[in-house]
Amino acid sequence: MSTAAAVLSNTQIERSTSHTATIYLKEAKYQFLKNLRLRVYTASVISFPLMFYVLFGLVLNAKETIGGMGVPTYLIATYGTFGVMGASLFGTASGLAADRGLGWLQVKRASPMPPFAYFTAKVVLSMIFSAIVVLLLLVLGIAFGGVRLPLMEMAKLLGTLVAGSLPFSAMGLAIGYFAGPNSAPAAINLIYLPLSFCSGLWVPYMFLPKAVRQIALALPPYHLSQLALGVVGAGRHEPATAHWEVLLAFTLICLGVARIGFQRDKGKLYG
Amino acid sequence: MAMIATLEETQSRLRARYGAVVASLEGVSTSYGEVRALRNVNFAAYAGQVVALLGPNGAGKTTAVKLLLGLMQPDSGKARVFGSDPINPQNRMRTGAMLQVGRVPETLRVREHIDLFSSYYPKPLPLDEVLAAAGLEKLRDRKFGDLSGGQRQRTLFALSICGDPDLLFLDEPTVGLDVEARRALWEEIRRLVERGKTVLLTTHYLEEADALADRIAVINQGEIIAEGTPVEIKAQTSGKLIRCVTSLSVESLLQIPGVNSAQQDREAVVIRTGEAESVLRALLARDSTLAGLEITGAGLEEAFLALTQDNGQNKNRQN
Numbered sequence: 001m002s003t004a005a006a007v008l009s010n011t012q013i014e015r016s017t018s019h020t021a022t023i024y025l026k027e028a029k030y031q032f033l034k035n036l037r038l039r040v041y042t043a044s045v046i047s048f049p050l051m052f053y054v055l056f057g058l059v060l061n062a063k064e065t066i067g068g069m070g071v072p073t074y075l076i077a078t079y080g081t082f083g084v085m086g087a088s089l090f091g092t093a094s095g096l097a098a099d100r101g102l103g104w105l106q107v108k109r110a111s112p113m114p115p116f117a118y119f120t121a122k123v124v125l126s127m128i129f130s131a132i133v134v135l136l137l138l139v140l141g142i143a144f145g146g147v148r149l150p151l152m153e154m155a156k157l158l159g160t161l162v163a164g165s166l167p168f169s170a171m172g173l174a175i176g177y178f179a180g181p182n183s184a185p186a187a188i189n190l191i192y193l194p195l196s197f198c199s200g201l202w203v204p205y206m207f208l209p210k211a212v213r214q215i216a217l218a219l220p221p222y223h224l225s226q227l228a229l230g231v232v233g234a235g236r237h238e239p240a241t242a243h244w245e246v247l248l249a250f251t252l253i254c255l256g257v258a259r260i261g262f263q264r265d266k267g268k269l270y271g
Numbered sequence: 272m273a274m275i276a277t278l279e280e281t282q283s284r285l286r287a288r289y290g291a292v293v294a295s296l297e298g299v300s301t302s303y304g305e306v307r308a309l310r311n312v313n314f315a316a317y318a319g320q321v322v323a324l325l326g327p328n329g330a331g332k333t334t335a336v337k338l339l340l341g342l343m344q345p346d347s348g349k350a351r352v353f354g355s356d357p358i359n360p361q362n363r364m365r366t367g368a369m370l371q372v373g374r375v376p377e378t379l380r381v382r383e384h385i386d387l388f389s390s391y392y393p394k395p396l397p398l399d400e401v402l403a404a405a406g407l408e409k410l411r412d413r414k415f416g417d418l419s420g421g422q423r424q425r426t427l428f429a430l431s432i433c434g435d436p437d438l439l440f441l442d443e444p445t446v447g448l449d450v451e452a453r454r455a456l457w458e459e460i461r462r463l464v465e466r467g468k469t470v471l472l473t474t475h476y477l478e479e480a481d482a483l484a485d486r487i488a489v490i491n492q493g494e495i496i497a498e499g500t501p502v503e504i505k506a507q508t509s510g511k512l513i514r515c516v517t518s519l520s521v522e523s524l525l526q527i528p529g530v531n532s533a534q535q536d537r538e539a540v541v542i543r544t545g546e547a548e549s550v551l552r553a554l555l556a557r558d559s560t561l562a563g564l565e566i567t568g569a570g571l572e573e574a575f576l577a578l579t580q581d582n583g584q585n586k587n588r589q590n
Contacts, residue, residue, distance in 0.1 A: 013364050013393050026390045030383055037378035037414075102373030107430070110340040110370065110440075112363040112391045181374075 049083035072145025083133030088168035096176025097184035177261025299348035367436035377416025392434025
């Protein structure tokens with residue numbers, strides 16, 4: 001019976017804070033490496049906003065102004081928002097839907113991984129890629145579009161847009177819990193592209209048809225882009241707190257939906 | 272009530288014989304919507320042993336494993352690991368699992384996957400030891416997506432053992448492995464048991480269960496239909512197959528003493544028996560037109576088939 005006693009003695013294994021921190025860091029590190037090497041992800045998430053910016057901001061309209069603001073500067077804010085949205089939605093939803101639907105998340109759940117580490121890693125990844133997109137836009141704008149912004153303003157623009165990754169990461173988690181492993185990318189595009197257009201990320205807000213302008217006010221990307229434009233002194237100069245409140249409410253709703261999906265998955269067989 | 276008493280007796284007898292129960296399903300039933308996946312399953316893994324859940328695809332093996340990993344909740348009955356609920360985080364730190372997975376992140380390297388999973392556990396094994404145990408030394412820098420099917424299986428095995436768990440679940444671990452890799456994995460499992468680990472293995476190969484397990488539970492259509500040591504299981508299923516064309520009906524064949532089962536097989540019937548000679552005498556005496564006689568020994572796979580098929584047939588008869 002001595003082996004029996006040894007086997008069943010439930011010595012409490014406490015995980016130290018530093019061990020937990022290590023797990024979170026490794027989870028984020030490998031999530032980042034995984035996506036960095038995923039050409040589908042980097043190509044669509046980084047190349048598209050940069051391509052659009054080069055075409056519409058540097059090649060075609062570089063000398064134009066929008067409301068007294070040079071186009072290359074204005075478009076950094078709007079294509080920055082577009083890029084952040086893409087990095088966040090694709091960074092969370094498609095991976096989650098595939099992991100859920102094809103059994104990998106079960107392997108992770110069966111392991112002693114703290115469940116929260118998995119989701120945190122996805123959000124961190126989205127923020128890192130958001131930062132990369134915004135920085136690359138700034139570099140292009142400064143080098144080829146004559147963009148001149150004070151350093152503090154650039155830092156604030158970067159900070160605003162990276163913080164703006166959170167609502168869309170939350171949205172991605174919600175989508176990832178309700179989309180199938182193969183249909184997730186299509187589902188994201190179906191939401192992402194119309195949302196970008198209607199929020200004035202491609203065509204500046206004031207040039208949108210009147211009906212679309214009404215719709216834009218209800219869309220989260222509109223509010224993030226107005227915050228970003230506000231930083232560089234453009235946009236519609238609405239109070240920033242109102243924009244932040246809309247984004248916060250949107251984040252909470254998405255997290256609520258994701259939570260419903262998480263609970264629904266518990267105890268359900270998949271894969 | 273009598274049934275329950277017998278059950279408890281059996282359980283305590285087994286406990287005396289094998290030691291502590293590390294993982295168990297106690298009267299577990301569960302279903303997916305209309306489909307019953309498990310019916311009143313009682314089953315235990317004992318410390319320091321390999322127990323095999325043997326059954327055909329769709330028998331409920333994976334469901335049993337998922338219940339014991341806390342990935343599902345039973346409709347009734349309970350799953351226990353180390354004496355408590357499987358979802359207890361303490362239990363997960365002492366448990367490793369190799370499950371059947373549709374897709375694993377393909378852009379991470381073998382060593383990176385192992386590094387990440389090792390970090391979850393309090394006392395993981397050194398990377399080199401894990402790579403050696405899974406035969407992955409030369410593939411450590413290979414991306415998962417560039418691995419062959421067998422190499423992927425071995426990587427999943429590596430992830431299940433990297434935390435040096437006391438209890439290991441292996442769901443169909445050797446599917447897709449070639450003979451050599453299968454033998455190597457068996458060796459590894461034996462080595463784990465030598466170190467005092469408990470292993471629960473599911474398989475549809477009787478040979479595998481026979482080679483590894485201290486105890487085998489045969490599962491079919493969600494029910495445990497036989498349980499015992501490999502020798503006991505084989506004894507239950509040994510015997511001969513008699514195939515012949517006869518005018519006797521299946522019902523009348525079942526009346527012959529020594530006939531375990533009889534089944535129509537195209538124009539002939541197949542009779543399974545432990546006493547081939549006496550059954551044969553009875554057959555020839557009752558049917559002078561009997562033709563096309565063949566007698567074969569029931570091999571291991573046939574024995575296993577016999578167990579699972581008989582079960583199906585019995586149920587049909589009840590219905």
